[in-house]
Amino acid sequence: MNDTAFATDAAIKSHIANWQRELGSVKRLSQNTLEAYSRDLGQFLNFLSAHCGGTVTIDTLNALRGADIRAFMAVRRQQSLGSRSLARALSALKSFFNHLEREGAVSTEALNTIRTPKMARSLPKALTVAEAKNTISTTAEMEERPWVAARDMAVLALCYGAGLRIAEALAITRSDLEDNSLRVTGKGGKVRLVPLIDSVRRSVKTYLELCPFKLWPDDPLFRGVRGGVLSPRLVQMRVVQLRAALGLPPSATPHALRHSFATHLLGRGGDLRAIQELLGHASLSTTQIYTAVDTDRLLESYRLAHPRA
Structure with missing residues (x-):
């Protein structure tokens, strides 16, 4: 995942690779969803690198606070990202952190404090x-x-x-x-x-x-x-x-x-x-x-x- 090439250390890169394999082979997400999740995670880790001032490590993730995630969501909202895309980004982050917890690498409750953005109900537009x-x-x-x-x-x-x-x-x-x-x-x-x-x-x-x-x-x-x-x-x-x-x-x-x-x-x-x-x-x-x-x-x-x- 190129988005995280300069934002994380080798340990996190290894976890990312394992997470992507799990999404594809075990959870059988579609290729489009897998790419979107990977892109969302890459954008978050690059944000975190700039936000915290350095390479993102396991210690960085363990020290994560709800305020850090809200800051990321606010930046993405300022970049005109819609509620549906923000909800998907949050889902991607939760998926990755759940994977880290199963691996015993990270234990954080920060994501549980973030509410999923409300989405306007969108009805399909059918042709006659x-x-x-x-x-x-x-x-x-x-x-x-x-x-x-x-x-x-x-x-x-x-x-x-x-x-x-x-x-x-x-x-x-x-x-x-x-x-x-x-x-x-x-x-x-x-x-x-x-x-x-x-x-x-x-x-x-x-x-x-x-x-x-x-x-x-x-x-x-x-x-x-x-x-x-x-x-x-x-x-x-x-x-x-x-x-x-x-x-x-x-x-x-x-x-x-x-x-x-x-x-x-x-x-x-x-x-x-x-x-x-x-x-x-x-x-x-x-x-x-x-x-x-x-x-x-x-x-x-x-x-x-x-x-x-």
């Missing part, structure tokens, strides 16, 4: 059914190469028609495909089986027929124009083009298609537990946010349509 369908069907008009158009349509169809995260869609291999379902590896390495509706299955089949590259069973299915693994950035850029063409708001993203999947299922009477399983949410409380989304949409329709509203 027509907007979601048009986003997928218009994709072919954005691309002259038939196989690339088919690829992008298949990826977006998986986001809306199967509720996949963009990273999940791009990680699919040929061996994950079954006749009427798809094996998806989600956050934390959790595997779930997602049924495929006919339109999604046809989109994937069309891409497979047109793709010019050899697709081995255990390699990612979706390929860039040079044959490498498709970058999520390219899919995001495609959706930016579609937003401009269709006049959609900035909130229309690949992930918004996943939100739309859940919102539309719930609006048609879908069971919340089933939607939880389809989305791969570990907790039902995460899925319950969509009940608020659906209620908001109903209230908005009421306000627009009712003669006494």
Whole structure:
């Protein structure tokens, strides 16, 4: 972790390496979360080095006070870091210090005195059914190469028609495909089986027929124009083009298609537990946010349509 290259001594560097291995192999955090946690810890240790005036050692961490951590949080807040990112940074620090305590290296209660920043409740912004369908069907008009158009349509169809995260869609291999379902590896390495509706299955089949590259069973299915693994950035850029063409708001993203999947299922009477399983949410409380989304949409329709509203 380069952020701590000049901030800590060798002992802490060794603990950091062990902590990162534990997060990856034991707790099975995603690569993005692991990188974010490592970055948060690096920023804290560099802050502590300047704050305390020297190399950070185990003794430095044992002497840590709540005021030191609050000072770090205040600096990060001044740097326009939002509450969600501050909460993640605090979570990263707690994870690292818990690791140190298990190793018998540090015993400190300083972190327990810090309250997690309050976060404004953020509701997913779903597209309408027509907007979601048009986003997928218009994709072919954005691309002259038939196989690339088919690829992008298949990826977006998986986001809306199967509720996949963009990273999940791009990680699919040929061996994950079954006749009427798809094996998806989600956050934390959790595997779930997602049924495929006919339109999604046809989109994937069309891409497979047109793709010019050899697709081995255990390699990612979706390929860039040079044959490498498709970058999520390219899919995001495609959706930016579609937003401009269709006049959609900035909130229309690949992930918004996943939100739309859940919102539309719930609006048609879908069971919340089933939607939880389809989305791969570990907790039902995460899925319950969509009940608020659906209620908001109903209230908005009421306000627009009712003669006494």
